[in-house]
Amino acid sequence: MKLLEKAFPVSEQLWEKAQRLIPAGTQTLSKGPDQFVRGITPKYLKRGAGSHVWDVDGNEYIDYPLALGPILLGYDYAPVTEAVVKQIKEGTTFTLMHPLEVEVAELLASIIPCAEMVRFGKNGADVTSAAVKVARAYTGREHIAYCGYHGCQDWYAVTTPRNKGIPKAFKDYMHPFEYNRIESLEKVFAENPGKIACVIMEVPGTDPAIDPATGKNFLQLVKDIAHKNGAVFVLDEIVTGFRYSIGGAQQYYNVTPDLACFGKGMSNGFAISAIVGKREFMNELNEVFFSMTYSGDTVGLAAAKATIEELLNKPVIEHIWEMGEKLHKGINDFATSEGVNFKIFGKPPRGGISVKNAKGEDDLLLKSVFMQETVKRGILYGGPVFINYSHSLEDIEKTIKASCEAIEVLKGAIESxxxxxxxxxEPVGVVFRQRN
Ligand SMILES: Cc1ncc(COP(=O)(O)O)c(C=O)c1O
Structure with a gap:
């Protein structure tokens, strides 16, 4: 506690007030202090430039959670900042619609394989919930097969440990299945014949498995099974969107869903999300209730337009893959050579940290040692390890060096x-987000 007060006085003063004023202390659970090593990590950041951030006490870090994904180009990335500032001066929201609604819809339709029509929301959960409503309206069914995380709205939150305040009956409609275990989805359909409205899934860090019999990948098998059973196939691309490729994971894995959800990554940190999809399904939104005061706010739309134009005109995707590959390889090779069960796993532009103990289990205490040693060296890691267009080779080399030093300390800690x-x-707490 003493070290904490000495190192981050402004952070600590704010946190003291927050605990009195803000239930849970934070607006976003994954940004809360218990997701980091308390005492060693600041609690509040107040400025960012490119791939670097500064805390309220003036310390600088190279950032890898990137605000949990959105900062795809960089903090205060000039073309986006300029577009947003210009838009703010012209007006942020109006009595009638704004041309940007049409322009950004047209842009998304031009780059995302399944996108024939587009509607906007603010957070990822707005549009995953819209997708579920559309599927229920289209099929006249009520049950949902799901895989992964889809946000804090009741239909999904009821499946998590944080399900207080939600009618228990909602859970009866929810049926989990496991990534890369197609039999788990077949079982859901077998047990609920004629009841499943949609299959909604995200693609986690690992590739979909290939079925040796058909040569099809897991996503294609999911789509086939959904369609065979009259259900809508929804791909949640809130994280994969504009990281795997400009057309999302659906383009990267060549499987076109009926509906898809985008959010983080589409506007370099401004609030906007989108449900996109085939006309046949999207037309349900003519009648489904999906209408919010700020869905068409011009700031998010201006940011999305500027971000997508950068993606179209600059080698953003190539860069985040190349830097991510260097980072993963540099650190993982060293961990292997040291015999430490440590890994940056996942796809190069979106990874995660795994540290396993002698029993081969994920170990939060060991992960905390790594995060402590890296944050002390100016590297801010969190749950996800994202790369953005502003991460330079120098950033990556500095991060590899700091991470290797941290792995040395980790090795000593394990040996001791x-x-x-x-x-x-204090060690990192249990990650709230569940995966199945
Ligand atoms: C795959 C996925 N879907 C949906 C969401 C929900 O997005 P939001 O937190 O913006 O509502 C998230 C958020 O982390 C996510 O990772």
Whole structure:
């Protein structure tokens, strides 16, 4: 506690007030202090430029959670900032519609394979919920097969441990299946004949498995099974959108869903999300209730337009893959050579940190040692490890060096048999987001 107060006085003063004023202390659970090593990590950031951020006490870090994904180009990335500032001066929201609604819809339709029509929301959960409503309206069915995380709205939140305040009956409509285990989805359909409105899934960091019999990948098999059973196939691209490729994971894996959801990554940090899809399904939104005061706010739309234009005109996707590959390889090779069970896993532009103990289980205490040692060296890691267009080769090299030093400390901590003794702050808490 002493170290904490000394190192981050402004952060700590704010947090003290926040605990009195803000239930849970934070607006976004994954940004809360318990997701980082408390005492070693600042709690509040106040400025960003490119791939670097500064905390309220003036410390600088190279950032990898990137605000949980949205900062695809960079903090205060000039073309986006300029477009937004210009738009703010012209007006942020109006009594009638704004041309940007049409322009951004047209842009998305030109780059995303399934996008014949487009509607906007603000957060990812707005549009995953819209997709579920559309599927229910289209099919006249009520049940949902799901895989992964889809946001805080009741239909999904009821499946998580944070389900207080939601009618228990909602859970009866929800049926989980497992990524890369197609039999788990077949079972859902077998047990609920004629009841499943849609299959909604995200693509986690690993590739879809290939079925040896048909040569089809898991996403294609999911789509086939959904269609065979009269259900809508929804791909949640809130994280994969504009990271895997400009047309999302659906383009990267060559499987076109009926509906898809985009959010983080489409506007470099401004609030906007989109449900896109085939006309046949999207037309349900003529009648489904999906209408909010700020869905067409011009700031998010201006940011999305500027971001997508950068993606079309600059080698953004190539860069984040190349830098991510260097980062993963540099760190993972060193961990292997040291015999430490540490890995940056996942796809190069969107990874995660895994540290396993002697039993081969994910170990949060060991992960905390790594995060402690890296944040002390100016590297801000969190749950996800994202790369943006502003991460330079110098950033990546500095990060590899700091991470390798942290792995050395981790190795010593493991060998000592008392990793907790190495920890100078409180360890990272259990990640709330569940995956199935
Ligand atoms: C795959 C996926 N879907 C949906 C969401 C929900 O997005 P939001 O938090 O913007 O509502 C998230 C958020 O992390 C996500 O990762």
């Amino acid at each position: 048999g008392d990793p907790a003794g190495v920890l100078e702050g």
